[in-house]
Amino acid sequence: MKDAYSPKPEHKFTFGLWTVGNSGRDPFGDVTRKGYAPIEAVRMLSKLGAYGVNFHDNDLVPIDATVAQRNKIVKEFKKALNDCGMCVPMATTNLFYDPVFKDGAFTSNDARVRAYAIQKTMNAIDLGVELGATVYVFWGGREGAEVDFGKNPQEAIKWFREAMNFLCAYVKDQKYDLKFALEAKPNEPRGDIYFPTTGAYLGFITTLDYPGMVGVNPEVAHEQMAALNFPHAVAQALEAGKLFHIDLNDQKYSRFDQDLRFGSEMVKAAFFLVKLLEDSGYAGSRHFDAHAYRTEDRNGVKDFAAGCMRTYLILKDKVQKWNADAEIQGLVKEIIVEDPKLQALSKKYSRANAQALKKAKLDRKQLVKHPLRYEKLDQLTMEVLLGVR
Ligand code: GCO
Ligand code: MN
Ligand code: MN
Numbered sequence: 001m002k003d004a005y006s007p008k009p010e011h012k013f014t015f016g017l018w019t020v021g022n023s024g025r026d027p028f029g030d031v032t033r034k035g036y037a038p039i040e041a042v043r044m045l046s047k048l049g050a051y052g053v054n055f056h057d058n059d060l061v062p063i064d065a066t067v068a069q070r071n072k073i074v075k076e077f078k079k080a081l082n083d084c085g086m087c088v089p090m091a092t093t094n095l096f097y098d099p100v101f102k103d104g105a106f107t108s109n110d111a112r113v114r115a116y117a118i119q120k121t122m123n124a125i126d127l128g129v130e131l132g133a134t135v136y137v138f139w140g141g142r143e144g145a146e147v148d149f150g151k152n153p154q155e156a157i158k159w160f161r162e163a164m165n166f167l168c169a170y171v172k173d174q175k176y177d178l179k180f181a182l183e184a185k186p187n188e189p190r191g192d193i194y195f196p197t198t199g200a201y202l203g204f205i206t207t208l209d210y211p212g213m214v215g216v217n218p219e220v221a222h223e224q225m226a227a228l229n230f231p232h233a234v235a236q237a238l239e240a241g242k243l244f245h246i247d248l249n250d251q252k253y254s255r256f257d258q259d260l261r262f263g264s265e266m267v268k269a270a271f272f273l274v275k276l277l278e279d280s281g282y283a284g285s286r287h288f289d290a291h292a293y294r295t296e297d298r299n300g301v302k303d304f305a306a307g308c309m310r311t312y313l314i315l316k317d318k319v320q321k322w323n324a325d326a327e328i329q330g331l332v333k334e335i336i337v338e339d340p341k342l343q344a345l346s347k348k349y350s351r352a353n354a355q356a357l358k359k360a361k362l363d364r365k366q367l368v369k370h371p372l373r374y375e376k377l378d379q380l381t382m383e384v385l386l387g388v389r
Pocket of ligand 1: 183185
């Protein structure tokens, strides 16, 4: 069905190869379907209107592939991308699947594993850049602990910093046009993962050798696992100029990583997220990091992928309606109180401003009388979302 909500490449929707490649296996049960192989994924997603695909090194090239095998795979994959007009905006390293990373990659207690993680990442960066990636994601699924007495968390942060500094310098030395985006998650697969939230990474980035090269890749589900407000994390990243990438999916609060179809659970939060992204002029990919329910077959995977993009576009349309709604805008205007004189005094400290502010007449009993019509605003927003407005 082609309508106003049909995705097109200009919408910049991307999917990880691992998302439609997911075969339904979970910790309790085996595969329920054949996942889409890389070239199949490119073909299927381009038909649905996506812009590109992203991958971990080993989604495309098996970890034990010879150089000749690697080159053959890359050549065939490039051809499929070309034939379908698809691109690879982002790439990443798998630093979690192989048993060698059982105690972490950049933060493993074993210096040899840490070195191997950096080596593997340099090769994966080369692969990503060869396929056109300009954003490189770091998700440290195994960078954590179950037993805090066995690994010094301050040391672990230092090791992680050393790895980031090393890899930033590598990218600069190779003259690659590549930025890093750090993706936080509170737990799973480790009992606890270091840098559990986007905010933690935003703080850490300022301690790096090349902070300008490094931003964040927040994921809806990861903040919602911790019962946090995801749009607030995104707002902080946007405000800091650090939203280099985003992982869209959905999740009920405080559960295991559910990786649900975008917008399928917390619609109001998804609406506000789309509003933030669209109003801010965020120009990066709208990347989906989710997978179809385990109950689905291969057709269901298509329903899943199409649904992610369609819901985004429906919510984008709702954002336009919300922004153009005179009554809603009137309420917003009423809620926000401007006072140029006071704002000038409190914007920046000077001794004179401080003196004047101390003398300003601010009657709290009067101030409290200003009505804040949030009930009405929220109801009107719900009516936009529910399609009666
Ligand atoms: C997860 C993560 C991963 C990463 C991916 C890209 O919870 O498994 O979200 O899907 O996003 O490894 O780095
Ligand atoms: Mn995730
Ligand atoms: Mn993710």
